[in-house]
Amino acid sequence: MVTQRQLEEREMRRQRILQGALRVYQRDGIEKATMDGIAKEAGFGKATLYYYFESKEEIFVELLRSGWEQIWESVESILEVPGTPRTQFAAILKSLAHRISRDPAFYGFLFQAPTQLTGLPAERQTWRKHQNRMYGVLRGLLEDGIAQEEFPRVDSELLLRAIGGLFHGLFFLGTGGQDITDENMDLFLDNLFSGSSVAMETES
Amino acid sequence: MVTQRQLEEREMRRQRILQGALRVYQRDGIEKATMDGIAKEAGFGKATLYYYFESKEEIFVELLRSGWEQIWESVESILEVPGTPRTQFAAILKSLAHRISRDPAFYGFLFQAPTQLTGLPAERQTWRKHQNRMYGVLRGLLEDGIAQEEFPRVDSELLLRAIGGLFHGLFFLGTGGQDITDENMDLFLDNLFSGSSVAMETES
DNA sequence: GTAATTTTCGAATTGACAGTCGGAAAGTAG
DNA sequence: CTACTTTCCGACTGTCAATTCGAAAATTAC
Numbered sequence: 001m002v003t004q005r006q007l008e009e010r011e012m013r014r015q016r017i018l019q020g021a022l023r024v025y026q027r028d029g030i031e032k033a034t035m036d037g038i039a040k041e042a043g044f045g046k047a048t049l050y051y052y053f054e055s056k057e058e059i060f061v062e063l064l065r066s067g068w069e070q071i072w073e074s075v076e077s078i079l080e081v082p083g084t085p086r087t088q089f090a091a092i093l094k095s096l097a098h099r100i101s102r103d104p105a106f107y108g109f110l111f112q113a114p115t116q117l118t119g120l121p122a123e124r125q126t127w128r129k130h131q132n133r134m135y136g137v138l139r140g141l142l143e144d145g146i147a148q149e150e151f152p153r154v155d156s157e158l159l160l161r162a163i164g165g166l167f168h169g170l171f172f173l174g175t176g177g178q179d180i181t182d183e184n185m186d187l188f189l190d191n192l193f194s195g196s197s198v199a200m201e202t203e204s
Numbered sequence: 205m206v207t208q209r210q211l212e213e214r215e216m217r218r219q220r221i222l223q224g225a226l227r228v229y230q231r232d233g234i235e236k237a238t239m240d241g242i243a244k245e246a247g248f249g250k251a252t253l254y255y256y257f258e259s260k261e262e263i264f265v266e267l268l269r270s271g272w273e274q275i276w277e278s279v280e281s282i283l284e285v286p287g288t289p290r291t292q293f294a295a296i297l298k299s300l301a302h303r304i305s306r307d308p309a310f311y312g313f314l315f316q317a318p319t320q321l322t323g324l325p326a327e328r329q330t331w332r333k334h335q336n337r338m339y340g341v342l343r344g345l346l347e348d349g350i351a352q353e354e355f356p357r358v359d360s361e362l363l364l365r366a367i368g369g370l371f372h373g374l375f376f377l378g379t380g381g382q383d384i385t386d387e388n389m390d391l392f393l394d395n396l397f398s399g400s401s402v403a404m405e406t407e408s
Numbered sequence: 409g410t411a412a413t414t415t416t417c418g419a420a421t422t423g424a425c426a427g428t429c430g431g432a433a434a435g436t437a438g
Numbered sequence: 439c440t441a442c443t444t445t446c447c448g449a450c451t452g453t454c455a456a457t458t459c460g461a462a463a464a465t466t467a468c
Contacts, residue, residue: 002413002414003466006414006465006466010414010415013415028322029322031235032322032323034454034455034456035455035456035457036455036456039417044416044417045416045417045418046417046418046456046457047416047417047418047419047457047458047459048415048416048417050456050457050458051414051415051416051417055456055457056455056456056457116233116320118232118233118236119232119236158374161373161374162370162373162374163370163373164373165369165370165371165372165373165374165376166366166367166369166370166373167369167373168369168372168373169365169366169367169368169369169370169372169373170362170365170366170369172369205436205437205443206443206444207436210435210436210444214444214445217445238424238425238426239425239426239427240425240426243447248446248447249446249447249448250426250427250447250448251427251428251429251446251447251448251449252445252446252447254426254427254428255444255445255446255447259426259427260425260426260427
């Protein structure tokens with residue numbers, strides 16, 4: 001028989017292992033991150049990790065899944081606030097920017113690790129569900145915004161890739177640069193959307 | 205005694221190995237790329253690779269070095285044509301875009317592999333010389349362009365990161381999207397620079 | 409208490425892979 | 439043809455790291 005407390009403690013230990021894995025990832029990268037390193041960082045023996053997770057891969061997949069789930073939930077709550085495609089799109093980017101500036105290491109992991117986890121069967125990429133939903137929403141907002149002349153009239157897929165890249169560049173490329181501020185973020189969004197007629201809400 | 209022909213044949217075999225390594229990299233990623241795989245792809249026995257290269261690392265470093273050298277040379281030749289910071293900057297991006305569309309796999313490697321080759325001592329990162337020169341030129345052009353009001357008045361380092369990211373997004377993010385056309389490239393450059401006063405040359 | 413269950417982990421085991429070795433094959437010179 | 443150089447490679451070695459094993463320690467139930 002397992003009590004509620006036991007379940008909670010179990011869950012806390014899982015979280016402790018996940019946090020240790022994240023720190024090792026930051027220090028060593030995903031390929032160099034070893035189970036020995038994670039075990040030491042989390043304060044368990046190596047074999048104990050296998051009591052809580054199936055494999056090294058499962059640890060990183062779980063980090064991705066829960067992270068993208070969080071992102072998706074925040075996107076969902078933004079969509080509940082009425083607005084034009086453009087204001088909603090900008091609100092999502094600003095919310096993301098805000099989250100990233102709070103915890104750059106974790107979001108760096110969320111955005112970069114998927115490209116480094118090669119050769120996973122699709123059904124194991126459990127974070128993809130939420131990731132795709134978010135990109136789907138963004139693409140939809142862009143398409144609506146283009147239809148309503150709020151955005152430049154270009155292929156929405158390319159526009160999404162461009163904006164995604166720009167975002168990625170601002171936050172993750174370049175090793176030691178200063179963090180981006182809210183003001184700069186607004187400046188870039190303004191600039192990006194400068195061709196259209198509707199003014200953006202850039203006050204925080 | 206070695207004849208000229210022998211030297212040329214040796215060089216061709218080196219190239220064949222490099223090309224094989226590139227194909228394996230595309231298929232498996234840099235960490236999963238094994239010497240056995242490269243040997244098979246290039247049509248040699250594994251031990252023969254070590255007759256031509258010191259190590260696996262040297263193979264990939266050499267691919268990067270020669271690739272960035274080519275890029276740098278094309279940038280240099282663009283700089284010899286007189287123009288404003290803005291036209292030169294745009295010309296460099298267009299030239300890069302053109303190269304990338306000719307050989308996406310190779311340029312994907314040139315832009316992505318450096319972030320995956322971790323823990324190399326600085327002196328072994330032989331491609332950095334040309335890479336830094338190119339970014340230095342771009343940053344300089346942005347700074348001059350900002351001073352001359354050809355670009356929006358923001359921190360040049362952030363602008364470079366943003367543009368670099370945008371570029372990266374257009375060409376490398378998103379898995380199976382269609383290739384970007386010259387027209388779309390022009391459209392994006394126009395849009396990017398829309399805040400300023402000077403019209404761009406977008407005819408090819 | 410002590411039997412049952414849960415949690416822990418050091419010590420093997422296993423598989424993958426970079427790099428080496430010793431010699432064979434192929435090519436060249438005279 | 440023979441001596442010499444260049445090129446090639448299958449089999450082996452050593453290392454590193456994921457995963458498993460078997461049992462000990464800690465906790466819980468009665």
